[in-house]
Amino acid sequence: MKIALSICRYLFVFLIILLSLGPFLWVLMASFKTNSEILSNSLSWPASLRVSNYIKAFEIAPLSRFYANSVIVGVFGTFLNLLILGMSAYVLARFQFRGKKLLMVVLSLSLLIPGTAMLQPLYLTVNTLGLYDRLIGLIIVYAGFGLPVSLYILSSYFLTIPKEIEESAYLDGAGFIRTFFKIILPISKPGFSTAAVLQFLLCWNEFQFVMILTSGNQNRTLPLALYYFKSQFASDYGVMFAATMVVIVPSILVYILLQRQVISGLAAGAVKG
Numbered sequence: 001m002k003i004a005l006s007i008c009r010y011l012f013v014f015l016i017i018l019l020s021l022g023p024f025l026w027v028l029m030a031s032f033k034t035n036s037e038i039l040s041n042s043l044s045w046p047a048s049l050r051v052s053n054y055i056k057a058f059e060i061a062p063l064s065r066f067y068a069n070s071v072i073v074g075v076f077g078t079f080l081n082l083l084i085l086g087m088s089a090y091v092l093a094r095f096q097f098r099g100k101k102l103l104m105v106v107l108s109l110s111l112l113i114p115g116t117a118m119l120q121p122l123y124l125t126v127n128t129l130g131l132y133d134r135l136i137g138l139i140i141v142y143a144g145f146g147l148p149v150s151l152y153i154l155s156s157y158f159l160t161i162p163k164e165i166e167e168s169a170y171l172d173g174a175g176f177i178r179t180f181f182k183i184i185l186p187i188s189k190p191g192f193s194t195a196a197v198l199q200f201l202l203c204w205n206e207f208q209f210v211m212i213l214t215s216g217n218q219n220r221t222l223p224l225a226l227y228y229f230k231s232q233f234a235s236d237y238g239v240m241f242a243a244t245m246v247v248i249v250p251s252i253l254v255y256i257l258l259q260r261q262v263i264s265g266l267a268a269g270a271v272k273g
Helices: 002-030 035-040 052-060 063-094 100-110 115-128 135-145 147-158 163-171 176-187 189-205 208-213 222-232 237-257 259-272
Strands: none
Touching: 002 237, 035 237, 052 063, 052 237, 063 100, 063 135, 063 147, 063 176, 063 189, 063 222, 063 237, 100 147, 115 135, 115 208, 135 147, 135 189, 135 208, 147 189, 163 176, 176 189, 189 237, 208 222, 222 237
Protein backbone atom coordinates (compact mmCIF):
# COMPACT_ATOMS: atom_id res chain seq x y z
CA MET A 1 0.00 0.00 0.00
CA LYS A 2 2.81 2.40 0.89
CA ILE A 3 4.59 1.61 -2.38
CA ALA A 4 1.42 2.36 -4.36
CA LEU A 5 0.96 5.66 -2.54
CA SER A 6 4.59 6.61 -3.22
CA ILE A 7 4.19 5.79 -6.92
CA CYS A 8 1.00 7.87 -7.11
CA ARG A 9 2.73 10.73 -5.34
CA TYR A 10 5.68 10.71 -7.75
CA LEU A 11 3.36 10.43 -10.74
CA PHE A 12 1.39 13.41 -9.49
CA VAL A 13 4.56 15.48 -9.02
CA PHE A 14 5.78 14.44 -12.48
CA LEU A 15 2.44 15.47 -13.98
CA ILE A 16 2.63 18.89 -12.32
CA ILE A 17 6.20 19.38 -13.59
CA LEU A 18 5.17 18.30 -17.08
CA LEU A 19 2.21 20.69 -17.15
CA SER A 20 4.42 23.52 -15.89
CA LEU A 21 7.48 23.01 -18.07
CA GLY A 22 5.81 21.49 -21.13
CA PRO A 23 4.43 24.70 -22.67
CA PHE A 24 7.64 26.61 -21.89
CA LEU A 25 9.87 23.98 -23.51
CA TRP A 26 7.55 23.75 -26.51
CA VAL A 27 7.72 27.51 -27.10
CA LEU A 28 11.50 27.45 -26.56
CA MET A 29 11.99 24.75 -29.20
CA ALA A 30 9.61 26.45 -31.61
CA SER A 31 11.53 29.72 -31.30
CA PHE A 32 14.50 28.06 -33.06
CA LYS A 33 12.47 26.45 -35.86
CA THR A 34 11.38 27.47 -39.31
CA ASN A 35 7.73 27.74 -40.23
CA SER A 36 7.89 24.47 -42.18
CA GLU A 37 9.35 22.63 -39.17
CA ILE A 38 6.65 23.98 -36.86
CA LEU A 39 3.81 23.11 -39.23
CA SER A 40 5.15 19.66 -40.16
CA ASN A 41 5.88 18.46 -36.61
CA SER A 42 5.42 20.91 -33.76
CA LEU A 43 6.80 18.49 -31.15
CA SER A 44 10.07 17.66 -32.89
CA TRP A 45 13.48 19.07 -31.96
CA PRO A 46 14.69 21.96 -34.15
CA ALA A 47 17.04 20.92 -36.94
CA SER A 48 19.40 23.72 -35.90
CA LEU A 49 19.46 26.56 -33.40
CA ARG A 50 18.13 29.40 -35.57
CA VAL A 51 19.22 32.48 -33.63
CA SER A 52 18.08 34.43 -36.68
CA ASN A 53 14.51 34.21 -35.38
CA TYR A 54 15.49 36.33 -32.36
CA ILE A 55 17.43 38.77 -34.52
CA LYS A 56 14.47 39.11 -36.88
CA ALA A 57 12.11 39.65 -33.95
CA PHE A 58 14.12 42.71 -32.87
CA GLU A 59 14.19 43.93 -36.48
CA ILE A 60 10.45 43.58 -37.09
CA ALA A 61 9.22 45.24 -33.90
CA PRO A 62 10.87 47.83 -31.61
CA LEU A 63 11.53 45.22 -28.95
CA SER A 64 14.51 47.12 -27.56
CA ARG A 65 12.30 50.12 -26.84
CA PHE A 66 9.53 47.94 -25.41
CA TYR A 67 12.07 46.05 -23.31
CA ALA A 68 13.56 49.24 -21.86
CA ASN A 69 10.09 50.60 -21.09
CA SER A 70 9.11 47.36 -19.33
CA VAL A 71 12.25 47.44 -17.18
CA ILE A 72 11.69 51.09 -16.23
CA VAL A 73 8.00 50.60 -15.43
CA GLY A 74 8.62 47.31 -13.60
CA VAL A 75 11.48 48.59 -11.43
CA PHE A 76 10.07 51.99 -10.54
CA GLY A 77 6.48 50.73 -10.24
CA THR A 78 7.66 48.11 -7.77
CA PHE A 79 9.87 50.57 -5.87
CA LEU A 80 7.08 53.14 -5.55
CA ASN A 81 4.61 50.47 -4.47
CA LEU A 82 6.87 49.13 -1.70
CA LEU A 83 8.02 52.59 -0.61
CA ILE A 84 4.48 53.78 0.01
CA LEU A 85 2.99 50.55 1.30
CA GLY A 86 5.89 49.42 3.47
CA MET A 87 5.26 51.97 6.19
CA SER A 88 1.49 51.88 5.64
CA ALA A 89 1.40 48.12 6.20
CA TYR A 90 3.60 48.52 9.28
CA VAL A 91 1.16 51.05 10.77
CA LEU A 92 -1.83 48.80 10.04
CA ALA A 93 -0.09 45.83 11.63
CA ARG A 94 1.17 47.58 14.76
CA PHE A 95 -1.15 50.46 15.68
CA GLN A 96 -4.83 50.78 16.54
CA PHE A 97 -6.67 53.85 15.27
CA ARG A 98 -10.19 54.93 14.40
CA GLY A 99 -11.35 53.70 11.00
CA LYS A 100 -8.78 50.92 10.73
CA LYS A 101 -11.37 48.16 10.29
CA LEU A 102 -13.28 50.21 7.73
CA LEU A 103 -10.06 50.80 5.80
CA MET A 104 -9.29 47.08 5.75
CA VAL A 105 -12.83 46.33 4.53
CA VAL A 106 -12.49 48.87 1.71
CA LEU A 107 -9.16 47.38 0.68
CA SER A 108 -10.66 43.90 0.76
CA LEU A 109 -13.56 44.98 -1.44
CA SER A 110 -11.17 46.62 -3.90
CA LEU A 111 -9.81 43.16 -4.72
CA LEU A 112 -13.25 42.29 -6.13
CA ILE A 113 -13.29 45.14 -8.65
CA PRO A 114 -12.30 43.88 -12.13
CA GLY A 115 -9.60 45.77 -13.97
CA THR A 116 -11.86 46.44 -16.95
CA ALA A 117 -14.22 48.43 -14.72
CA MET A 118 -11.42 50.89 -13.95
CA LEU A 119 -10.26 51.49 -17.52
CA GLN A 120 -12.48 54.50 -18.28
CA PRO A 121 -12.03 56.38 -14.97
CA LEU A 122 -8.28 55.73 -15.08
CA TYR A 123 -8.09 56.97 -18.65
CA LEU A 124 -9.97 60.16 -17.78
CA THR A 125 -7.84 60.76 -14.68
CA VAL A 126 -4.52 60.11 -16.40
CA ASN A 127 -5.51 62.23 -19.39
CA THR A 128 -6.64 65.12 -17.16
CA LEU A 129 -3.35 65.05 -15.23
CA GLY A 130 -1.35 65.17 -18.46
CA LEU A 131 0.15 61.72 -17.89
CA TYR A 132 -1.34 60.01 -20.95
CA ASP A 133 1.23 58.15 -23.06
CA ARG A 134 3.95 58.70 -20.45
CA LEU A 135 5.88 56.11 -18.45
CA ILE A 136 5.33 58.01 -15.20
CA GLY A 137 1.59 57.56 -15.71
CA LEU A 138 1.96 53.79 -16.05
CA ILE A 139 4.26 53.65 -13.01
CA ILE A 140 1.72 55.46 -10.80
CA VAL A 141 -1.20 53.36 -12.08
CA TYR A 142 0.61 50.06 -11.52
CA ALA A 143 1.85 51.11 -8.08
CA GLY A 144 -1.73 51.88 -7.07
CA PHE A 145 -3.23 48.83 -8.74
CA GLY A 146 -0.99 46.51 -6.70
CA LEU A 147 -1.82 48.26 -3.44
CA PRO A 148 -4.21 45.71 -1.82
CA VAL A 149 -2.06 42.61 -2.46
CA SER A 150 1.21 44.22 -1.34
CA LEU A 151 -0.46 45.72 1.71
CA TYR A 152 -1.83 42.39 2.92
CA ILE A 153 1.43 40.54 2.30
CA LEU A 154 3.52 43.09 4.18
CA SER A 155 1.09 43.63 7.06
CA SER A 156 0.77 39.85 7.54
CA TYR A 157 4.54 39.52 7.66
CA PHE A 158 4.92 42.40 10.14
CA LEU A 159 2.54 40.58 12.49
CA THR A 160 5.09 37.75 12.77
CA ILE A 161 7.78 40.10 14.12
CA PRO A 162 7.89 40.20 17.95
CA LYS A 163 6.90 43.57 19.39
CA GLU A 164 9.72 43.32 21.93
CA ILE A 165 12.22 44.20 19.19
CA GLU A 166 10.57 47.57 18.57
CA GLU A 167 10.03 48.22 22.26
CA SER A 168 13.76 47.75 22.88
CA ALA A 169 14.52 50.20 20.10
CA TYR A 170 12.12 52.79 21.53
CA LEU A 171 13.72 52.41 24.97
CA ASP A 172 17.11 53.10 23.39
CA GLY A 173 15.77 56.38 22.00
CA ALA A 174 14.99 55.36 18.42
CA GLY A 175 11.98 57.01 16.80
CA PHE A 176 9.41 55.54 14.45
CA ILE A 177 11.34 56.29 11.24
CA ARG A 178 14.65 55.01 12.56
CA THR A 179 13.06 51.88 14.03
CA PHE A 180 11.36 51.07 10.75
CA PHE A 181 14.34 51.60 8.44
CA LYS A 182 17.10 50.35 10.72
CA ILE A 183 15.40 47.39 12.43
CA ILE A 184 12.10 46.36 10.85
CA LEU A 185 13.11 46.76 7.21
CA PRO A 186 16.22 44.52 7.33
CA ILE A 187 14.41 41.64 9.05
CA SER A 188 11.41 41.93 6.69
CA LYS A 189 13.27 41.06 3.49
CA PRO A 190 11.23 37.89 2.82
CA GLY A 191 7.97 39.82 3.03
CA PHE A 192 9.26 42.64 0.83
CA SER A 193 10.69 40.13 -1.65
CA THR A 194 7.31 38.41 -1.95
CA ALA A 195 5.48 41.69 -2.52
CA ALA A 196 8.19 42.89 -4.92
CA VAL A 197 8.02 39.78 -7.11
CA LEU A 198 4.22 39.88 -7.36
CA GLN A 199 4.23 43.62 -8.08
CA PHE A 200 7.00 43.32 -10.68
CA LEU A 201 5.14 40.52 -12.47
CA LEU A 202 2.01 42.69 -12.50
CA CYS A 203 3.95 45.57 -14.08
CA TRP A 204 5.74 43.28 -16.53
CA ASN A 205 2.77 41.27 -17.78
CA GLU A 206 -0.11 43.78 -17.64
CA PHE A 207 -1.76 44.39 -21.02
CA GLN A 208 -5.07 46.28 -20.72
CA PHE A 209 -3.89 49.44 -18.99
CA VAL A 210 -0.80 49.94 -21.14
CA MET A 211 -2.90 49.50 -24.28
CA ILE A 212 -5.43 52.14 -23.20
CA LEU A 213 -3.07 54.60 -21.51
CA THR A 214 -0.46 54.77 -24.30
CA SER A 215 -0.40 55.33 -28.03
CA GLY A 216 2.31 54.56 -30.57
CA ASN A 217 5.48 52.66 -29.69
CA GLN A 218 7.41 55.26 -27.70
CA ASN A 219 6.09 54.34 -24.23
CA ARG A 220 4.55 50.90 -24.69
CA THR A 221 5.79 47.75 -22.97
CA LEU A 222 6.52 44.15 -23.96
CA PRO A 223 3.00 42.67 -23.70
CA LEU A 224 2.02 45.04 -26.52
CA ALA A 225 4.92 43.64 -28.55
CA LEU A 226 3.25 40.22 -28.64
CA TYR A 227 0.04 41.86 -29.80
CA TYR A 228 2.14 43.60 -32.46
CA PHE A 229 3.35 40.24 -33.76
CA LYS A 230 -0.07 38.64 -33.49
CA SER A 231 -1.78 41.33 -35.51
CA GLN A 232 0.84 41.99 -38.19
CA PHE A 233 3.21 39.02 -38.39
CA ALA A 234 1.07 36.10 -37.21
CA SER A 235 2.23 33.89 -40.10
CA ASP A 236 5.90 33.99 -39.04
CA TYR A 237 5.56 31.56 -36.16
CA GLY A 238 9.25 31.08 -35.39
CA VAL A 239 9.80 34.82 -34.94
CA MET A 240 6.59 35.15 -32.92
CA PHE A 241 7.71 32.38 -30.53
CA ALA A 242 11.14 34.04 -30.24
CA ALA A 243 9.43 37.29 -29.22
CA THR A 244 7.37 35.33 -26.70
CA MET A 245 10.54 33.96 -25.09
CA VAL A 246 11.98 37.47 -24.87
CA VAL A 247 8.90 38.55 -22.93
CA ILE A 248 8.50 35.65 -20.47
CA VAL A 249 12.11 34.77 -19.59
CA PRO A 250 12.86 37.88 -17.42
CA SER A 251 9.83 37.30 -15.18
CA ILE A 252 10.83 33.65 -14.74
CA LEU A 253 14.38 34.67 -13.81
CA VAL A 254 13.12 37.19 -11.25
CA TYR A 255 11.05 34.51 -9.54
CA ILE A 256 13.90 31.97 -9.60
CA LEU A 257 16.34 34.45 -8.04
CA LEU A 258 13.91 35.38 -5.25
CA GLN A 259 12.21 32.00 -4.88
CA ARG A 260 13.41 31.28 -1.34
CA GLN A 261 12.44 34.72 -0.06
CA VAL A 262 9.01 34.47 -1.70
CA ILE A 263 8.26 31.07 -0.18
CA SER A 264 9.47 32.07 3.28
CA GLY A 265 7.53 35.34 3.08
CA LEU A 266 4.28 33.61 2.16
CA ALA A 267 4.79 30.92 4.79
CA ALA A 268 5.52 33.48 7.51
CA GLY A 269 2.49 35.56 6.53
CA ALA A 270 0.27 32.51 6.69
CA VAL A 271 1.12 31.86 10.35
CA LYS A 272 -0.46 35.00 11.82
CA GLY A 273 -1.84 36.80 8.79
